[in-house]
Amino acid sequence: MSDSLAPSYDPSNFESRLYAEWEDAGVFRARGKGQPYVVLLPPPNVTGTLHMGHAFQHTLQDALVRYHRMRGFDALWQMGTDHAGIATEMVVARNLGREGLTRDDLGRAGFIDKVWEWREESGHTIERQMRRLGTSGDWSRSVFTMDATYASAVIESFVRLYEDGLIYRGQRLVNWDPVLKTAISDLEVVNEEEDGHLWSITYPLADGSGSLVVATTRPETMLGDTAVMVHPEDERYAHLIGKTVKLPLTDREIPVIADAYVDREFGTGVVKVTPAHDFNDYLVGQRHDLPMINIFTPDAVTNANVPEQYRDLDRYIARKQVVGDLEAQGLLVEVKPHKLQVPRGDRTGQVIEPYLTDQWFVKMDGLAKRGMELVESGDVKFVPPNWINTYRHWMENIQDWCISRQLWWGHRIPAWYDANGKIYVGRSEDDIRRRHHLRDDVALLQDSDVLETWFSSQLWPIATMGWPSEHRMGDLGLDRYVPSSVLVTGFDIIFFWVARMIMATDHLVKRVPFRDVYITGLVRDKDGQKMSKSKGNILDPIDIIDGIELESLVAKRTTGLMKPETAPKIEKATRKEFPDGIAAHGADPLRFTMASLAGPGRDIKFDMGRAEGYKNFCNKLWNATRFVLMNTEGKVFSGKPAAMTDAEKWILARLENATVQAAAHFASYRFDLLAQSLYEFAWNEFCDWFVELAKPALNGTDAAAADSTRHTLLHVLESLLRLLHPLVPFVTEELWRSVAPRLSIDAATISLQAYPEAGDNAGDFAGAEADVEWLKSMVSALRRIRSELGVSPTKQITLLVQGGGEAECKRMGRFDSQLRFLNRIEKIDVLHGEPPAAAAGLVGEMKLFVPLEGLVxxxxxxxxxxxxxxxxxxxxxxxxxxxxxxxxxxxxxxxxxxxxxxxxxxxxxxxxxxxxxxxxxx
The missing domain is CATH 1.10.287.380 (Valyl-tRNA synthetase, C-terminal domain)
Structure with a gap:
């Protein structure tokens, strides 16, 4: 173990080395002894790379895990990655496209082999990047959601839910991506305001008595209308309810219905109803038992359910033809510009089509009721607590969940069909044949769909712990580690993931998946803008850690934009913001920045200036350690220091205060207050004041006081490094390895040392604290006078004092040598009468005068x-x-x-x- 340090802070010299040593030594592994403390890593996509949101959340999780590991808990941070069905399939399909191939050329089995091949070559990038951040997870237990053991859990959960009557196959409206030709989740749909149009169309009454005018933003879907709708209390149309209109461009008649969903103030107060192509209309259609007419094929081309002249047309070509024909027939009343929210797939950028199709669904009402009870009862607690309102809103407005996807990569649905279309669900085809006594000559065909990623990821709390084979992991499985202690995750997936884990875990193993859910916000840029590729304001955590040259940064931000015309603007902004590129900061400054911003609230603004400031903080800590090592050369101490001087007693009291605060802030998940209190203690109280206040003793003639001060310097520094370690693990480890031998500590790593606890440095230090605070005020006042006068810190001065109480006069005598040493004071006199020309200050009731003659x-x-x-x-x-x-x-x-x-x-x-x-x- 080295007790010497490099002359300057350079994280590139030690961060990667230290992480490899930690991992090789098994520091991060769960031990199976002590009280369990479990954190579940939200599994990042296997296709992904570390982004600022990951860096933020992983920093907080790592701080919690390291803190509890140091406190003696059996700390398990469950690692793993998600197979990311759509994203992975797109990546591999793109790679095949470069070879002139498609997935159909390979067939299903060949394509899946290609995916596994890609995963082995490129699918571990994000895990390597997590290590650069300092992630202290148990990699020996890392899980991939397509691993065989995890897949068995997915199949088991599907079968059990099906047998419990909670999974069914049926026809419902879903989000449909016409490029991927699959259903997608709401989270994969981006709604953005775009310029569009509002078409007003005449619908003639069938009896010839008049007409209704309907406004729509999607005129092509009128070919699938099955009603027009008015508000039941709208007097203008009350006499028309129950009549029919002739649907323009078709030979169909559709009814006029009444429903309170209609906004009487919007447009004419008459709304077309297309249940198969609008989610709100779908609910109306169910209430009024309307026909559901799907007019599109899976790739958004019109099908045989529309009049012949409109068939086999892309939806936007169909729109033009429909509008043109309406105008020709005199049925188009007006067209006007209109702002509307357009749903686009986040992977393809294509407009999503509400699409009526046969899919697999989970019945959610009963599960949601139970999921709500678990949170309302406090079995699962949200932090901050206001997020329970978001959870409650989603659960109370829940719809059945579409869990099937029309992909090849993923967990294939364990359902088989016979020649008559009868459905059999089981753990395998052999299982089905045995349970249903089917002969070998009865052909069965497995469903071609796969389960959506959220279905498998909802099992994360239990599938990673060995379920359904609850003994597979022995004593280190479900019985020991479920429920976990805390889940750290973003507010945007409270329903998509958090709620589903709560419901699934409760239903399958009768436990809650976690005790606390700490909800984080989004990481935005310094101006509060969401970070996105299209805005060109994305920051890569690895670039902040290792640095990146300007040209490389520009290329990274402008390559592959969906709108290439925005590249020049992004390049200009990047060159202005980072004229010299991004300097290497190391992982610790980035982590400390993230922790310091993690206050309660939704979003945080990341400013590179903060990271630069915390790089200076790490450098300050480095230089203070070098000072301590230089002044304790050849010395070795053991036990606690005797604390002979007031300065020692003061810093021990401040250390005790910092320790108490750290425990409180960890308990309340206030990482921002934790970072602030430790920063202030480290920078202001230890590195600045105690280092200064120690110098008189270190340079004095009292050998016992000098040695006591050396011991206290080492003791407080070592404790400070342990306090800081969960937030900045690399620099604290490197410094600790030099400090520990001088305190007779024989250990390989700070990571397994005990975290400081309240009472470790408690003592009757109140008097010393008050005295040293007075001394600090005196030193600060005199330094301020020097600064205002522009007097060199090395120039000797005279100090005249006047007034002050008995306690202050005693302190003047007590701290005479310290004041002279710290302020370069040649002479201290008590002033009687009027002061000469002098600069003045005031500490308490004591007036300070520094004569100006000869100084300025x-x-x-x-x-x-x-x-x-x-x-x-x-x-x-x-x-x-x-x-x-x-x-x-x-x-x-x-x-x-x-x-x-x-x-x-x-x-x-x-x-x-x-x-x-x-x-x-x-």
Whole structure:
């Protein structure tokens, strides 16, 4: 174990080395001993790379895991990746396209072999990047959601839910991507406002008595209308309810119905109903038992359910033809611009089609009721607690869940069909034949669909722990690690993942999956904009850790844009924001930045300036450690320091305070307050003040006080490194390895050392704390005088003191040598009578005077004071005038008025002090 340090902080010299050592030594493995503390990693897509959201969430999870591991818990951070059905299939299909092949050329089995081949070659990128961030997960237990053991859990859950009557196959409306030709989830649909049009169309009444005007943003879908609808209380149309209209361009008549869904104030108050192509219309169709007419094929081409002249047309070509024919027949009333929300698939960018198709569904009402009970009862707790409202809203408005996808990559649905279309569900074809006594000559064909990714990922809490073979992992499985302690995840998947894990785990194993759900927000750029490829404002965590040159950054941000014409704008913005590229910061500054921003609330703004500041923090810690090592060379201590000096007692009291705060902030998931309190203790109290306050003893003649101070320096630094380790693991490990031997600590890593606890440094230090706080005030006041006068820190000064109480006078005597050493004071005298020309300060009731003669040019100082006095009097006048205005006092918020009164008092005090100082100069 080395006790020497490189001359400067350079994380590239030690981060990768330290991580490899941790992993090789098995530091991150669950041990099966002690109280379990379990964190489930939300499994990132196997196709993915680490992004800022990952860096944010993984930092918080890692801090929790490292903290509890150091506290002696059996810490398990369950690692793994999701097979990401659509994303993975698209990646491999693109790769095949470069070879001039399609998935159909390979067939299903050949294509899946290609996917596995790709996964082995390229599918571990994000796990390597997580290691660069310092992720201390148990990689030995890492799970891929297509592993054989995980697949058995998926099949088992499907079969059990089917047998419980919760899974069925039926025809319902789904989000349909006409390029991928599959149903997709709501989370894979991006709704953005776009420019469109609103077409107003005449629908003639069948009896010839008049007509209704209907407004629509999708005129082509009128070919699938099965009703027009008015509000039941709309007097304009009450007499028409029950009549029929002739559907333009077709030979069909459709009814006029009444439904409270209609907004009477929008358009004409008459709405077309197309149940097979609109989610709201679908619900209306169910309420009124309307026919469901699907007019599109899976690739959004019109089918045989429309009049012959409109068949086999792309939906937008059909739109043009329908509009043209309506206009020719005099049925088009008007067309006007209209802003509308357009749903597009996040993978393809294509407009999503609400599509009526046969799919597999899960009945959700009963599961949702139970899922709500578990949260309302407190068995599962949301942090911050307001997120329960979002959870409740989704659960109370739940719809049956479409779980089938028309893909090849994924968990194939364990359902088989005979020649008559009868469905058999089982764990395998052999299982089905045995259970249903089917002869070998009865042909069975397995369903070609796969299960959507969320179906398999809802099993994450139990499938990773060995379920359904509950003994597969022995004592380190489900019985020990379910429920887990906390789930850290984003608010955007509370329903898609969190709620489903709660429902599935409860139904299948009668437990909750986790105790706490800590909800994070989104990471936005410094201006609060969402990070996206199209905006060109994405930051790559690895680029922040390792650095990236400007040209490479520009290429990364402008390559592969969906709208190439935006590239010049993105390039210009990038060159302006990062003229020198992004410097290497290391993982620790990035992690500390993320923790410092993790306050309660939805989103955080990431600013590179913060990361630069925390890089300076790591450098400060590095330099302070070098100072301590230099001043303890050849010394080895053991046990706790005796704390002979007031400065030692003060820093031990501050260390105890920091330890108490750290425990409280971890318990409340306030990572921002944790980072702030540790930063202030490390930078201000240890690195700045105690290092300074230790110097008089280190350079004094009292050998016992010097050794005690050395011991305390090492003790507090070692404790500080342990306090900081969960947030900044790399730099603390590297520094700790140099500090530990001098405290007789024989251990390989800080990661398994005990986290500091309240009481470790408790003592009767109140008197010393008060005395040292007074000393700090004296030092600060004198340094401020030096700074204002422009006096060199090395130049000796004279200090005159006047007034002050008995306690302050005793402190002056007690800290005489420290004041002289820390402020380069040649002489300290008590002033009787009027002071000479001097700069003044005040600490408590004691007045401080530093004679100016020989220090500064008195004429220049008079000029400076006159200028400053004029400025302060101007500010004072502004406050006086503002408060003299009745309009301001009566109309401004009370807090603003009070703030202005405080400003008036502050400016007045400054004016008086400056005037007195100026008067002393004559």
């Amino acid at each position: 040019d008195l004429g220049a100082e008079r000029t400076r004071l006159d200028k400053e006095l004029k400025r302060v009097e101007g500010e004072l006048a502004k406050s006086q005038n503002k408060l003299a205005s009745e309009t301001f006092v009566q109309n401004a918020p009370a807090a603003v008025v009070e703030q202005e009164r405080q400003r008036l008092a502050d400016w007045g005090a400054q004016r008086d002090a400056l005037a007195a100082q100026r008067a002393r100069l004559g």
